[in-house]
Structure formats: C-alpha cells, structure tokens
Amino acid sequence: MESLKAGIASRGHVVGSFVNTGSPICAEIMARAGFDFLAVDAEHSPVDVPQTFSLIQAIASGNPACAPLVRLPHTGYAEIKRYMDAGAVGVIAPMVNTRAQAEEVVAAVKYPPFGRRGVGYCRANGYGTAIAEGVAADNDATFVCVQAEHVDAVNNLDEIIAVPGVDAVFIGPYDLSASMGLTAQFDHPDVIAAISRIHTTCQAKGIISGIHVVQPDPAAVARYIRDGYGFIACGLDITFLANACSDGMTRIRQGIADAG
Structure with a gap:
C-alpha cells in the first residue's frame, strides 16, 4: 500500500473521510468507494480499541489501498500505541496546542530510535512474523497529523510543526472557531484569518495542511485542493447516510405528490 505521504508527494493531495458509526459494514463500503484514507473517529464516537x-480489518477488506487512520481520543502514549498495534498507519491527534504534546504523539507512533513505541506481536507486524x-517500514511510512483546533495551537504553531516527525496539521474549524468565541462563524474575518495563518505557515515550512469539509461538498474539496491543501477529509459516514436518507425521502415524497 502506498503511504499517505507518498500519495501526497506524487498527487499533491489525498481525500478521505471519517468513520463514526462503529459499523464495519459502513467502513468496508466507504473503503470500496475509493477514499484514499478513512479515519476511525475514537474522539467523537463511542468506538474503542477492539472496535477500531x-x-x-473492514477497511482492508474493502480496499487494501485505503489507508486506515485513527483520530485519537487524546494524546496519551499508552492508548496511541494500542491503536497503532491494531493496524492504523497513522493518527490524527486532537487538541495539540503545544510542542510537548506534539512530541508525545510522535514518540508514541514511532519506534526507537525515533520514538518510544513498544514492540510486541500485533496486527501491525503480522502478529510477530514481520x-x-x-518496524523499519512503519517508522518511514506512518503518518502523524496534529489537529490545530484551538487558538493556542495557532499561537504556538511554529513550535508545534518544528517537531521532527510531524507530517501534517489538520484544521478543526468548529473547535477552532469555538475557542475564539465564534462557534461555526466560518465567514467571520478572525476565523478566516486564523485558518489562513495555519495554512500559510504550514506551506512555508513544508508541512502538509489539512482540513475537514464536514458536510460533503465536492466544490469545497476542489477549492481546498486548488488552494494547496494536501490532506482533506470529506464528510463522515453519518453525514453521508443522513444526507442520502433525507434526499431519498424528499424525492419519494415528491414522486408521490406528482403521481397523486
């Protein structure tokens, strides 16, 4: 499987989504749809390590080329290594507001000498057969993405992205705007300026910038790609499902009305 870093280097971007339902069926269907990555959301859903x-496994069954990531519940070392051992090829770490937090995430994802991830028989190494x-392949290929979703992260961004091993910064627009007292006011000049500052700082330092288009919007995805974002998440399984059901019922009701 091509690593996410290699995919971004060769194509300029990758497009994925989030799995929040905890359903292996949804995960397998989404992988088959052709997403470059799927992130199991262990932060904003009841999904735990065994479910992850x-x-x-379902993502690999649907499409072995789809990279399985985990959005972590927090930045603690002990839990991060368990998600990595389960077979994640990278992490999205929430609320990384300081250099020390970024260093902790990298240390948990990378094996020595680059980090301190423990070595044990697990799915990630073929249950001990590889x-x-x-270990060598994982240190090169694993993807470390920190979330900039608080004004403190914006203020400390230069220090955060200077941590060796940080590959990308993922903007969380809802939490970022909330931390500014401007929840979901994405057209507010201060929110626009904060997002722009994250993106331009990453570009200047050679770090991948990412963002979440929460409501699936192909035009927005295309716009962010044109603007130079390399790591883009579009929707979640729950938004795709909710929108499809709503749109389907609207068409059904209209069809009934037209026939009646």
Whole structure:
C-alpha cells in the first residue's frame, strides 16, 4: 500500500473521510468507494480499541489501498500505541496546542530510535512474523497529523510543526472557531484569518495542511485542493447516510405528490 505521504508527494493531495458509526459494514463500503484514507473517529464516537481493530480489518477488506487512520481520543502514549498495534498507519491527534504534546504523539507512533513505541506481536507486524521489516517500514511510512483546533495551537504553531516527525496539521474549524468565541462563524474575518495563518505557515515550512469539509461538498474539496491543501477529509459516514436518507425521502415524497 502506498503511504499517505507518498500519495501526497506524487498527487499533491489525498481525500478521505471519517468513520463514526462503529459499523464495519459502513467502513468496508466507504473503503470500496475509493477514499484514499478513512479515519476511525475514537474522539467523537463511542468506538474503542477492539472496535477500531475490526474497523481497520473492514477497511482492508474493502480496499487494501485505503489507508486506515485513527483520530485519537487524546494524546496519551499508552492508548496511541494500542491503536497503532491494531493496524492504523497513522493518527490524527486532537487538541495539540503545544510542542510537548506534539512530541508525545510522535514518540508514541514511532519506534526507537525515533520514538518510544513498544514492540510486541500485533496486527501491525503480522502478529510477530514481520517485526524487523515492520518496524523499519512503519517508522518511514506512518503518518502523524496534529489537529490545530484551538487558538493556542495557532499561537504556538511554529513550535508545534518544528517537531521532527510531524507530517501534517489538520484544521478543526468548529473547535477552532469555538475557542475564539465564534462557534461555526466560518465567514467571520478572525476565523478566516486564523485558518489562513495555519495554512500559510504550514506551506512555508513544508508541512502538509489539512482540513475537514464536514458536510460533503465536492466544490469545497476542489477549492481546498486548488488552494494547496494536501490532506482533506470529506464528510463522515453519518453525514453521508443522513444526507442520502433525507434526499431519498424528499424525492419519494415528491414522486408521490406528482403521481397523486
């Protein structure tokens, strides 16, 4: 499987989505749809490590080329390594507001000498059949994305992205705007300026910038790609499902009305 970093380097961007339902069926269907990555959302859903394990298996079943990521519940070392051992090829770490937090995430994702991830028999290394090559490959290929979703992260961004091993910064527009007292006011000049500052700082430092188009919007995805964003999440399984059901019922009701 091509790593996300290699995909971004070759194509300029990757487009993925989030899995919030905890359903392996949804994860497998979404992988088959052709997303470059799917992030199991362990932050904003009741999904735990065993469920994540099954979801990662489902993603691999649907499309082995789809990279399984985990949006972590927090930046603690002990839990991060469990998600990585389950087979995640990278993480999206929430609320990383300081350099120390970024360093903790990298240390948990990377094996020595670059980090302090423990080595044990697990899915990530073929249950012990590919430990040596697995460790070397993982240190090169694993994807570390920190979320800038608080005004403190904006203010400390230069220090955060200077941490070796940080590949990308993912903008969380809802939490970022909320931390500014401007919840969901995405057209507010201060919110626009904060998002622009994150993106331009990343570009200047050679760090991948990412953003979440929460409501699926192909035009918005295309616009962000034109603007130079390399890591884009479009929607979630729950928004795709909700929108499809709503649109379907609207058409059904209209069809009934037209026939009646």
